[in-house]
Amino acid sequence: MTIQEVWTKAREVMGPKCRVCPECDGRACRGExxxxxxxGSGSSFTVCREYLKRVKVLMDLxxxxxxxxxxxELLGRRFDVPFxxxxxxxxxxxxxxxxxxxxxxDMTIRGMVDSGSLSFTPDAFYDSLYELQLPIIKDVGGVAIPTVKPWALPRLMEKIRQAEDVNALAxxxxxxSCGNLLLKKAGKPVYPISQEGMGRIVNSTRxxxxxxxxxxxxxxxxxxxxxxYGIVVSSHGGRVMEDSPAPCSMLPEIREAVGTRLKIFVDGGIRSGMDVFKCLALGADAVLIGRPYVIAAHGGGREGVVLYSQKIRNELRDAMVMTGCKSLSDITRDKIRVQ
Ligand SMILES: Cc1cc2nc3c(=O)[nH]c(=O)nc-3n(C[C@H](O)[C@H](O)[C@H](O)COP(=O)(O)O)c2cc1C
Incomplete structure (x- = not known):
């Protein structure tokens, strides 16, 4: 199977909500x-691609x-890729x-482990989604990061215990998700978390x-x-508030504020290895990629996920060759210009 075949198959099976556009940029699916x-207008999604296009990369051979x-390095382990x-x-x-x-x-959690990476896995307004993933996470030795909704603290802690029970890495x-329309519609209350609340969570889980x-x-x-341990600089793919800037555009300020005290992840519109390079140069340690992996899974299952990871890794490697970066720590701010 080739990555082109994966995308062709995805186009056959995914409609009508995801149209598998030539560029996944949030224009065709605005407000959906x-x-x-x-x-709403979809601008918090479309701005991600617009900003990344303004970041230019400087050749050095x-x-x-x-x-x-x-x-x-992440969570005391070595991963093959920073995405x-x-x-x-x-x-x-x-x-x-x-x-x-x-x-x-099944196909994404295992496919990401096959890729030398991992998945952040979702929670939803229905409990079955979080729970059905737990045995799969256990089966891959806990190499995944369950992502819990900000429920009231007792419920949140219950879900964190479930993640502990399957030896999740984090x-x-x-x-x-305080702005999540589906949770609102389902009448499921979620809440912001104060610094004190976060401190309590941090102190009550390993x-x-x-x-x-x-x-x-x-x-x-x-x-x-x-x-x-870290943060994800994210606007939830532009799905929770109108008029957010591109998360990656906030990286320089956020990195300056926290230095190396936190691992910084970023997401939103990252679609190529070159985009990964740009986000690392802007200050991220690693990135998350969402919608394209869903397309890869629809078009090629677990193998499609691995093929997509290989494509991104090859593009990242090419970008590193062209800019004189031997390792990720060489990808610094002076490798790019924002125009
Ligand atoms: C259909 C859909 C469902 C999502 N569900 C979740 C979720 O359950 N939990 C979460 O933290 N983020 C969720 N997100 C946000 C993604 O994790 C990610 O922040 C966002 O899609 C940006 O990345 P992308 O532009 O590469 O897709 C969802 C996004 C989409 C498009």
Whole structure:
């Protein structure tokens, strides 16, 4: 199977909610929730691609050739690549039900481990989604990061215990789900979490804690002060609030605010190895990629997920060759210009 065949098959089976556009940029699906779009005008999604296109990469081929290393350390392990799968829930509500939640979880969690990476896995307004993933996570030795909704603290802690029971490497929480339309519609209350609340969570689990949906230097500093392991700079794919900037555009300020106290992940519109390179140069340690992995799973199952990862890794390696970067730590701010 080739990556082109994966995309061709996905186009046959995915409609009508995801149209598998030549570029997944949020224009065709504007305002479609349930569906795969950004909220309202869709601008918080489309701005991600617009910003990444303004980031230009500087060639430098005056160096002694050597091996290129795309691997990174995370959670005390080595991963082959600095990109991971973002949590995407609702195969029925947001897509067309061609894949069940369980089939999707199986192919993506295992496919990401095969890729030398891992998945952040979703939670939803219905409990079965979170729970059906747990045995799969256990089976891959816990190499995944369950991402819990910001429920009231007792419920949140219950779900963190479930993640501990399957030896997950860490646990994340998409606090930006406070703007999630599907949770609102289902009448399921979720809440912001204070620095003190985060501190309580951090102190009551052995799992490293990673809030997702951090967009300001001040919020990032509060997460660092609370003892979080990392943050995901994210606007939830533009699905929870209108008029967010591109998350990657906030990276320089956020990195400056927290230094190396937190691992910084970012997502939103990252579609190529060159985009991964740009986000690392802007200040991220690693990135998450969401919607394209769903397309890869629809078109090629577990193998499609691996093929897509290989494509991104090859593109990242090419970008590193062309810019004189031997390892990820060489991908610094002076390798790019924002125009
Ligand atoms: C259909 C859909 C469902 C999503 N479900 C979740 C979820 O359950 N939990 C979560 O933290 N993020 C969820 N997200 C947000 C993604 O994790 C990610 O932040 C976002 O899609 C940006 O990445 P992308 O542009 O590469 O898709 C969802 C996004 C989409 C499109």
């Amino acid at each position: 929730i349930p569906g795969v779009g950004g909220m 005056v160096y002694e050739p050597s091996e290129i290393d795309t691997s990174m 991971f799968m973002a949590p995407i829930g609702g195969m029925d509500s947001n897509y067309n039900g061609y894949l069940t939640d369980e089939a999707f979880a 646990v994340a929480c998409d606090i930006d 799992l490293p804690f990673i809030p997702k949906g951090i967009m300001t230097p001040a919020a990032a500093r509060r997460c660092a002060d609370a003892g979080c």
